[in-house]
Amino acid sequence: MAGQSALSRTQGFRLKNLGQYAIAMIRNVCFSMFVILVLIFTIATYDPEDSLFHPSTKIANFFTSKSNATMKSDTTVIKTVEDFAVGTAVIDELTEPAESDLSECDVNSPIDCRDPEVFHLMISATIAKFKDTHFYKFGKAVQGDTNNSCDMAWRFRPKEETDAAASKDYRRFVVVRHENCTHSIVHMGEYHSGLNARKPKTKIKNAEREDIAIDSLPVVESETSFSRGKYLIYVGGGERCKNMNHYLWSFLCALGEAQYLKRTLVMDMSLCLSSIYTSSKLDEEGKDFRLYFDFKHLMNSTSVLDQGQFWTYWNDLHKKYGMKLHLVEDTWIKPMKLRRVKDALIMRKFGSVEPDNYWYGVCEGTSSVQKPWHLIKRSKRLMDIVSAIISKMNSDYDSVHILRGERARNKELWPNLDADTSPDALISALRDNVEEGRHLYIATNENDTSFFDPLRNKYKIHFLDEFMDLWGEKTEWYSEATKLNNGVPVEFDGYMRLSIDTEVFLRGKKKIETFNDLTKDCKDGINTCSVAMS
Known part of the structure; x- marks a missing residue:
């Protein structure tokens, strides 16, 4: 009897709980239906400003509109070509244009050269025109001299010259606005035609530093570093005032020997220009090496020192540090015989009898010394x-x-x-x-x-x-x-x-x-x- 009583109590408890669950479920369903009805009513009666809630036609118009979209992009920062895909704007913030602007466009109003669409059209036109050119960076577009012109500057180099320094150009673009509010480039000016994109000379501190770097001579770091160096210098010879091919052939021999002996070449930065190149038809002394050749490239590629600076340090320090000179007056002594010389300076002194006094005679008949042509580049x-x-x-x-x-x-x-x-x-x-x-x-x-x-x-x-x-x-x-x-x-x-x-x-x-x-x-x-x- 006790077992039956317990079973009855358990069944009663389950029936009671089941009823409670059914009531809760009905209550939840009713509340959900109420929320859905409220949401449907809200959507049906709400007219939002967010363009993503507009019908599909408005959404399409919103994303395909070009010229009237408010694109806020910092075009004052110079960007490299890799910063953007050609013809695609870099957009930091995009807001919807007024609907009236989409249907009406004043084709005669001034072109906004700061508009990113116009800016990127100019870049695209430039890249398309100069297919064999690598562009380092483009400057911001600025207003030209007319309402429909914009100027833009850039730095570039030919694609095949991977180690060439960048050159600069700035051109004027004529831009038209169409009735559908898009833009087109209809004309690109000639070299350096975009004068308004040129930086004022008073503000080109970086360019001035670049010029200084191009013209600067090697600097001796300290007395100690100078005293520990090993040097080679060529004195005299028949190279003076010869044609430039002759000079280069001999100069490269001196460079090659210096590299072979692992020494710094002490060089004369002052050249004599042959009469075949001058308007006076006379040989002209005092021409700076840097007017014709890229000294920065040479200095960065091998060890060289201006002879004026060298002799200043040598005269002051060679006795103090016991630096000795090894003199070679015979042109036919080959570089291989000088490898064991430990003196600080090897001086090759050439006589006055041509052609026995030509520098390039040092390198003839030997394969050990190579003329490093890759070190010589135009200024x-x-x-x-x-x-x-x-x-x-x-x-x-x-x-x-x-x-x-x-x-x-x-x-x-x-x-x-x-x-x-x-x-x-x-x-x-x-x-x-x-x-x-x-x-x-x-x-x-x-x-x-x-x-x-x-x-x-x-x-x-x-x-x-x-x-x-x-x-x-x-x-x-x-x-x-x-x-x-x-x-x-x-x-x-x-x-x-x-x-x-x-x-x-x-x-x-x-x-x-x-x-x-x-x-x-x-x-x-x-x-x-x-x-x-x-």
């Missing part, structure tokens, strides 16, 4: 002019090198050269290599460039003198070269012209040489072709 200032010329031709041109002058008049050594480089012959030779209408840069020693006028019917021809505005008295090159020359103006001499002519020619899409492509005559005269090839 950055000259290369800036090269970049500017290429930019003015939109980095898309072909080039031809035409040697004439005295060679064309010497029929004994070059019997065919004159006829093979005549305008008619050139048109015939270029027909299969250069498409009509192309920019064609002609690097030549022909003084009268009108000689090539018949080619203008086929090509857009260019010569170095066409770009004289890049080195005139009002240019950066002129002012910087004058500073380097202690305030004395520097002539844009024949070797500078030859350097730029050569560098622009070498960067053409198609390159046509005189003696390889235009004539069968030999470069060094009749019957020398096989000698040149051997």
